[in-house]
Amino acid sequence: MDNSYYDPKDLKKFGNITEWQPKLGEKFFDYYGEVFKEGALTAREKSLIALAVSHAVHCPYCIDAYTSDSLKKGADEEQMMEAIHVAAAIKSGAVLVHGVQMMNKADDITM
Amino acid sequence: MKSEVNTVNNNISSLAQAKPLASPAVQIDFLNSDDLIKFETKLESSALYPLVSSDIDIFQVNLGKMCNQVCKHCHVDAGPDRKEIMTKETMQLCLDALDSCNISTVDLTGGAPEMNPNFRWFIEELSQRGKHIIVRCNLTIILANNKYHDLPDFFAKHKVEVVSSLPHFSAKRTDSQRGKGVFEKSIEALQMLNAIGYGKADSELRLNLVYNPSGAFLPDDQKGLENEFKRRLKNNFDIDFNELFAITNLPISRFLEYLVDTEKYEDYMQELIDAYNPEAAKGVMCRNTISIGWDGFLYDCDFNQMLDLKVNTASQHIRDFNAEDLHSREIIVNQHCFGCTAGSGSSCGGTTT
Numbered sequence: 001m002d003n004s005y006y007d008p009k010d011l012k013k014f015g016n017i018t019e020w021q022p023k024l025g026e027k028f029f030d031y032y033g034e035v036f037k038e039g040a041l042t043a044r045e046k047s048l049i050a051l052a053v054s055h056a057v058h059c060p061y062c063i064d065a066y067t068s069d070s071l072k073k074g075a076d077e078e079q080m081m082e083a084i085h086v087a088a089a090i091k092s093g094a095v096l097v098h099g100v101q102m103m104n105k106a107d108d109i110t111m
Numbered sequence: 112m113k114s115e116v117n118t119v120n121n122n123i124s125s126l127a128q129a130k131p132l133a134s135p136a137v138q139i140d141f142l143n144s145d146d147l148i149k150f151e152t153k154l155e156s157s158a159l160y161p162l163v164s165s166d167i168d169i170f171q172v173n174l175g176k177m178c179n180q181v182c183k184h185c186h187v188d189a190g191p192d193r194k195e196i197m198t199k200e201t202m203q204l205c206l207d208a209l210d211s212c213n214i215s216t217v218d219l220t221g222g223a224p225e226m227n228p229n230f231r232w233f234i235e236e237l238s239q240r241g242k243h244i245i246v247r248c249n250l251t252i253i254l255a256n257n258k259y260h261d262l263p264d265f266f267a268k269h270k271v272e273v274v275s276s277l278p279h280f281s282a283k284r285t286d287s288q289r290g291k292g293v294f295e296k297s298i299e300a301l302q303m304l305n306a307i308g309y310g311k312a313d314s315e316l317r318l319n320l321v322y323n324p325s326g327a328f329l330p331d332d333q334k335g336l337e338n339e340f341k342r343r344l345k346n347n348f349d350i351d352f353n354e355l356f357a358i359t360n361l362p363i364s365r366f367l368e369y370l371v372d373t374e375k376y377e378d379y380m381q382e383l384i385d386a387y388n389p390e391a392a393k394g395v396m397c398r399n400t401i402s403i404g405w406d407g408f409l410y411d412c413d414f415n416q417m418l419d420l421k422v423n424t425a426s427q428h429i430r431d432f433n434a435e436d437l438h439s440r441e442i443i444v445n446q447h448c449f450g451c452t453a454g455s456g457s458s459c460g461g462t463t464t
Contacts, residue, residue: 043335072324072331074339076281 011061044073051080052087122181124190125365132368133188135419141371142362142446147380150448157389162442164411167434168399170214171459172197172205173416174224174233175405179255182276182289184323184366186417189222197405199229201429204407206236208432218400218459220247220413225259238269245272247321247459250300251293263304272317273309274356274459275301278325280343288325301350310352318351321461323358327375329386329454330357333462356461359383361414361450383449391456394463397442403429411442413459420445 018025036046047069054062070080125133132138154160176193178185209217217237224230224246237244246266253262266273275297279285282294289297301318304310310318320340324330337355344350360366362380370376397411401422407429410416420443421427424436456463 038332038335042338043332044339068328071326072328074279074322074331074336076279077283078281 006060008064011064014061044070044075047073048075048079048083052083055084056087056091122190123192124176124181124188125368126188127190127192130368132364132371135417138363138367139418139420139445141367145377145380147377147446148384150444150446150452153384153387153449153452154392154444157392159389159392162392162395162398162444164398164438164440164442166399167212167214167401167437169216169218169396169401169459170205170209171218171220171400171402171413172202173402173404173413174202174219174221174227174230176222177226178222178249179226179252180223180249180290180293182365183369184288184325184360186361186364186366186414187222188364188417193222195405196227197229197407199232201405201407202229202233202236204429204432205233205403206240208429209237209240209242211432212434214434216243216245218245218247220459223249223252225252225262231265234265234269234271243272244269245274247274247276249289250275250277250297253300253303254296263300263307263309266304267307267309267316270315272319273304274319274321276321276323277301277340278323280340280347284325298348298350301344301352302348305349305351310350312351317353319354319356320352321356321358323360327360327370327373327379329359329382330457333357333455354461356459357455357457358459358461359450359453359457361447361457363414363447364417380446380449383453386453387449388452388454388456388464390464391454391462392452394456394458395442395448395451396458396460396463397451400459401437409437411440414447414450415443418445418447 015029018029036043036050041049047066050062051066051070054066067080132141151160154162173187175196176187176189177191177196178189178193179191181190219233221227225248227233234244248262253259276289277285277297278288285294285297286292304318307316308314309316322330322336322340330336333355336357340355341352344352362370362376362383367376370379397415400412402410402413402416404410404416409422409424409427409429409432410420411422422437423441423443426433426436451457451463
C-alpha cells in the first residue's frame with residue numbers, strides 16, 4: 001500500500017470491483033451505463049450533474065472522471081463552475097436551513 | 112498543469128523555432144520508440160491489413176503551409192513564416208490530373224489556402240469544370256486584410272462549401288488553441304458568411320464547422336456536440352451553420368509537441384488504442400482520398416503528407432497522376448493512424464461510423 005488513500009491510477013481499476021462480487025458489480029455497472037445514456041436529459045447535462053454531485057460527495061475519482069467527461073461533451077468552464085455552485089448552494093443551504101431548527105429549539109427553551 | 116513550453120514563441124512555427132519534433136523523421140522515430148501495440152497489428156486483428164484504397168472520391172490539395180494563425184494543435188506546423196506555397200504550374204498539373212479522371216470533389220486546405228496568390232484562379236478553373244469545391248477556411252483570414260474581405264462573395268459565386276475550424280463556442284477555449292482574439296474574429300467572419308446565405312437552412316451555400324478537442328482527450332458524440340454548438344452560437348451570436356464535424360487530434364507535429372511537453376503522450380496514445388474501432392478503420396478517409404502536397408507529391412492523407420510518407424506507388428507526383436494506378440494501392444500506415452480509428456472514427460468530414 002502507498003502512503004495515500006487515493007491514487008489516480010485506481011480510477012481505471014474501478015471495474016475490478018466485480019472480481020470479488022461479479023453479480024452485484026455487473027448489475028451496478030449495467031445500471032451505471034444505462035443512467036448516463038442520452039435520455040430525457042442529454043448526456044452532457046447528466047455529466048454536469050455528475051460533476052456537481054462529485055464535488056458534493058467529495059469524490060476525487062469522480063471529479064477527475066467528470067471534469068474530463070464534461071469537457072469531452074462540449075461543456076465550457078462557465079457551465080462547469082455553475083454546476084459546482086449549484087452543489088455548493090445546496091450543501092450550504094442544507095446547513096443553513098437547519099438554522100430554523102436551532103431557532104425553534106432556542107425559542108422553546110427560553111422565555 | 113499547463114506547460115510553459117506552450118506559451119512561448121507562439122507566433123512562429125515549430126520549424127522556425129528549430130524544435131526537434133518539427134522534423135517528420137524525428138516524429139516517426141518518436142511514434143515508434145515505445146512498446147505500444149502497432150497500428151498494423153490492430154488492423155491485422157480486424158482483417159484489414161494491408162489497408163487498401165478504393166476509388167478516389169476526394170482530391171485534397173494542400174496549397175501551402177503559410178497561414179495567418181499559429182494554432183497550438185496544428186498538424187501542418189503552419190504559420191506566417193512558412194514559405195512553402197503551391198505554384199501555378201503545379202496547380203495546372205492538378206487540373207490536368209482532374210481532367211483525366213472523374214473525381215468530383217476537390218478539397219482545398221493549407222495553411223490558409225486563401226494566402227496562395229493563385230488561389231482564386233484555381234477556384235475559377237475548378238468551378239468551370241463543375242467540381243464540388245471545399246475550402247478549409249480558418250475564418251480569421253477573411254478579416255486579416257482588405258484584399259480578403261470579399262472572400263465570402265467569391266465563395267458564394269462558385270458555390271464553395273466552406274469548412275471552418277471553431278474548436279469551441281467559448282472564447283477562452285478557442286483562443287487558447289488558436290490564438291488570442293481568434294474567437295472574436297471567427298464570430299465576425301461567420302456572421303459575414305451567414306449574411307450572404309451561408310449556413311442557412313433554405314440555402315444551397317454550405318457552411319460546416321470543425322470541432323476538435325482543446326486538449327488531450329477524444330471528441331465525444333458528434334451529434335450531441337453539434338446540437339450544443341448550434342444552440343449556443345444561435346443564442347449568443349445569431350449564427351447558423353449546417354453540420355459540425357468532430358475531428359480527433361492526431362499525435363503529430365504541434366499536437367505531439369503538446370503531448371510530450373505536458374507528459375500526456377503515453378496516456379493519450381493508450382486512449383486512442385483502447386478506443387480502436389474496426390468499423391472506423393474500415394471507413395478511414397485515406398481509402399477514398401488522394402492528398403497532393405504543395406510541391407505536387409502524392410500522399411494517402413494530409414497527415415501522411417506532413418510526415419513525408421508518400422504514396423506506395425511507382426509514380427509519386429501529380430505530373431504522373433493516374434487514377435487507375437492509385438486504385439487498390441496499399442495505404443501507408445503508422446502509429447498516428449490510431450487517431451482516425453478511435454471511437455466513432457475521424458476524418459476531414461468528421462466521424463466515419
